[in-house]
Amino acid sequence: MYRLAGRGVKAARSAFAFFLPGHRVSELAPVGGGNVNDSFQVRLLSGRRYILQRLNPAVFSQPQQVIANLSTVTDYLDRAGKEQRRCLLRVPRLIRSPAGEPAFVDSRGHYWRLLTWIEHTRTMATIGFREQGRAVGRLLGCFHHLLRDLPADKLHDPLPGFHHTPTYLHRYDQVAGSRSAGVFSDAREQRCAAFIDEYRDRAGIIEEHRQVLSSSIIHGDPKVGNFLFDAGGEQAVSLIDLDTVMPGFLLHDLGDCLRSCCNPAGEEVDSPERIVFDRSLFAAVMAGYCENALDLLGKMDKVLLIDAVFLISFELGLRFFTDYLEGNPYFKVKRPEQNLQRALVQFYLAASIDGQRRVLDLLWQQVIMAADTPCR
Secondary structure, three states: OOOOOHHHHHHHHHHHHHHOOOOOEEEEEEOOOOOOOEEEEEEEOOOOEEEEEEOOOOOOOOHHHHHHHHHHHHHHHHHHOHHHHHHOOEOOOEEOOOOOOOOEEOOOOOEEEEEEOOOOEEEOOOOOOHHHHHHHHHHHHHHHHHOOOOOHHHOOOOOOOOOOHHHHHHHHHHHHHOOHHHOOOOHHHHHHHHHHHHHHHHOOOOHHHHHHOOEEEEOOOOOHHHEEEEOOOOOEEEEOOHHHOEEEEHHHHHHHHHHHHOOOOOOOOOOHHHOOOOHHHHHHHHHHHHHHHHHHOOHHHHHOHHHHHHHHHHHHHHHHHHHHHOOOOOOOOOOOOHHHHHHHHHHHHHHHHHHOHHHHHHHHHHHHHHHHOOOO
């Protein structure tokens, strides 16, 4: 379990002083609901704010490469200039120390970085209405469009094997098999195991078609909480948490974005069996995406879109459940069974997607046709 204690707060203050020595801090407070890194809002006496983050060493074994990727991507987007401004895409910038260092390493070997604070914005736990969904899709499409020509070899792979669902399934089988007779005594554990057994044969659907899918630079974690909205909550204006930016399949980003945006109940609920994938939000997100990036999708991307949304939900449930069985070393938790509950949310979401497959396919075809039809 990854937590920040008193010694960590002291390290946070040391990290900030490393980047901006002599600046007087009025507030240093935890911020955000991320499952991986520790993030702080730093407010100066002048009122100016920054984001200070400690990278989770259990997740990122090469944190210096993660920070290098962030610098590469933001520099590239800066060069996009007018096109970036047209899309209204704003991204946090890396603050370097006076000596030009992009990272601070504390006494425990943990890496820290400092980022600009994007003012007059807010995060959303869930998508509340169709126009919000369309705004999210529009911004993700803009992100993919702007990075389409960034050479893949300019980026490090921050998470080797990320989104390779068969690998996650294999790890689960190892962990589950190590339990006494492989027995799950808790009813929630039994439900998770039953979902995995029901859907395991579909774990390779994306990998089986990898040769004909469109690859590009992807965000890697475009969930609702990583979009910033304007103060009114209507327009998405920023994509944050760029730790997982990497070469990958567009379908992985789309699947992750849709499984998050189209779950109005959110990911931390007490009654996961009530989770329903919202198909009207699905249509809205994809309509927005197609405004900026329909041309990036090939034939098989369009054919397998619903499979991708289902798969990412299943994959995340698999990862949460495995992490729970291993004692929660990867995802941060506030209580021991939180990842078990998170897993059930994703499995029930996957089941809802699967149960609406025909309707979702029809809606997707309608979105494509509308996007392909020129305005009169």
